[in-house]
Amino acid sequence: MKTLLKASGLTKRFGGLTAVDNVSVDVNIGEVVGLVGDNGAGKSTLIKMVSGVYQPDDGEIVFDDKKVTFNGPREARDLGIETIYQDLALAENLDVSSNIFLGREIKNRYFGGVINTLNRNRMREESSKVLDRLDIHIPSLAQQIRNLSGGQRQTVAVARTIYWNAKLVIMDEPTAALGVSEQRKVLTLVRTLCEQGVPVIIISHNMQDVFAVADRIVVLRRGKKVGELLAAKATPDEVVSLMVGAEAVHEMGVIPKALNGTVEPA
Ligand SMILES: Nc1ncnc2c1ncn2[C@@H]1O[C@H](COP(=O)(O)OP(=O)(O)OP(=O)(O)O)[C@@H](O)[C@H]1O
Numbered sequence: 001m002k003t004l005l006k007a008s009g010l011t012k013r014f015g016g017l018t019a020v021d022n023v024s025v026d027v028n029i030g031e032v033v034g035l036v037g038d039n040g041a042g043k044s045t046l047i048k049m050v051s052g053v054y055q056p057d058d059g060e061i062v063f064d065d066k067k068v069t070f071n072g073p074r075e076a077r078d079l080g081i082e083t084i085y086q087d088l089a090l091a092e093n094l095d096v097s098s099n100i101f102l103g104r105e106i107k108n109r110y111f112g113g114v115i116n117t118l119n120r121n122r123m124r125e126e127s128s129k130v131l132d133r134l135d136i137h138i139p140s141l142a143q144q145i146r147n148l149s150g151g152q153r154q155t156v157a158v159a160r161t162i163y164w165n166a167k168l169v170i171m172d173e174p175t176a177a178l179g180v181s182e183q184r185k186v187l188t189l190v191r192t193l194c195e196q197g198v199p200v201i202i203i204s205h206n207m208q209d210v211f212a213v214a215d216r217i218v219v220l221r222r223g224k225k226v227g228e229l230l231a232a233k234a235t236p237d238e239v240v241s242l243m244v245g246a247e248a249v250h251e252m253g254v255i256p257k258a259l260n261g262t263v264e265p266a
Pocket residue numbers: 014017019037038039040041042043044045046
């Protein structure tokens with residue numbers, strides 16, 4: 001299995017707070033990595049370093065066998081690292097294919113480029129090809145984004161990254177706002193991407209989602225990596241106890257004993 005991303009010792013501080021503390025993560029082609037942790041654990045900050053939004057204070061990123069530094073998300077995207085944030089950054093008032101081509105439209109050029117018009121037909125054709133490839137069904141590509149469901153929007157956001165040759169897709173809580181059947185569709189899409197050679201890092205609070213889709217699970221707690229497990233060999237309980245920490249599990253265990261009178265309350 002080829003290692004596509006090798007992030008080592010990444011650290012990010014905000015003033016006195018170390019949001020991400022010496023975290024290393026590898027992503028191999030052919031796998032989905034679940035990134036989990038409680039609120040504020042550092043998940044978004046970690047992926048923002050990988051996607052060029054933040055520059056790490058320490059550590060290094062090797063992508064596709066080359067050491068890389070990014071001066072902004074554009075530079076990461078140019079190398080094929082595409083991140084889908086929860087707000088999806090879609091234009092509500094534009095149709096599906098215009099969103100796939102947002103900022104990179106195909107134009108008809110007339111009079112040596114003096115007059116340019118959008119080549120809507122080409123964009124629709126190309127959009128329809130990439131949606132087919134991902135097995136995504138949207139009734140009409142002329143549909144404005146605002147009329148689509150949350151799951152359909154998510155799939156348009158993924159289709160856009162794939163059309164632009166993503167090599168690694170990162171998704172921050174892609175299923176948080178979705179209904180059950182849409183969640184399932186998005187998770188299927190994640191597996192499809194992975195099978196087509198595009199590994200995915202998926203952040204989620206939902207253990208069911210993580211176990212449904214991830215091959216490997218990386219657990220963050222208060223900025224530190226506290227565990228890395230193979231999904232096939234781990235249980236949701238195990239992952240949750242890593243997320244909340246041994247003390248919390250201990251505390252939970254102590255309460256009934258204390259009530260039993262077998263342990264002196266602190
Ligand atoms: N731009 C920022 N400036 C200052 N502090 C920040 C900034 N971004 C994040 N933090 C802090 O860093 C820590 C990690 O935040 P981060 O957003 O990475 O957590 P998270 O794991 O994504 O949480 P959630 O599950 O709530 O999205 C938090 O304590 C947060 O308050």
